[in-house]
Amino acid sequence: ILGDPALYARCVAGGARAAAAYDWDRHAARYHVLLRALLTPEPPAPAPRQLLVCDIDNTLVGCDAALGIFRRWRSRQAGLAFGVATGRSFHSAMAVLEQQASPRPQVMITSVGSEIYHLDANGVTFTADAAWRRTIEPGWD
Structure with missing residues (x-):
């Protein structure tokens, strides 16, 4: 990866996309929604x-x-x-x-x-x- 600048750039871009998809704040917010649902059942x-x-x-x-x-x-x-x-x-x-x-x-x-x-x-x-x-x-x- 380090020896191939084009591959390195693709990996960096892929990492940025993955980080955006697995945003910690969004992940934590989803768990709060699930916890609220458990505490106040429909x-x-x-x-x-x-x-x-x-x-x-x-x-x-x-x-x-x-x-x-x-x-x-x-x-x-x-x-x-x-x-x-x-x-x-x-x-x-x-x-x-x-x-x-x-x-x-x-x-x-x-x-x-x-x-x-x-x-x-x-x-x-x-x-x-x-x-x-x-x-x-x-x-x-």
Whole structure:
């Protein structure tokens, strides 16, 4: 890197982009929001009548303006459960959703469908679907 000025410049620019994406103040503010949600739980939502499931990359995220429109639309959909299905791991998917301030899904289908997580009643934490794990577990190394 030190011997190649063009590569060095790309690495410096990449580092600046990464630092901007993982801003500490934004990270701390997000945790404050989550802590407030845990301390003041919302009343239970009515049972949904419909379910919308989408992918993350270039579907839910990828266009900030469209995600803003989706956030506003989603906030008005009381009878609609929202889910994400992705090839990403749970933690990778959650990191992207948090960074993009996506609406919190009620269900996460991750790792190419091999794991399912449900949003707990507190609206903050997720629990792995043990029944799904037992269903797909037999015969796997």
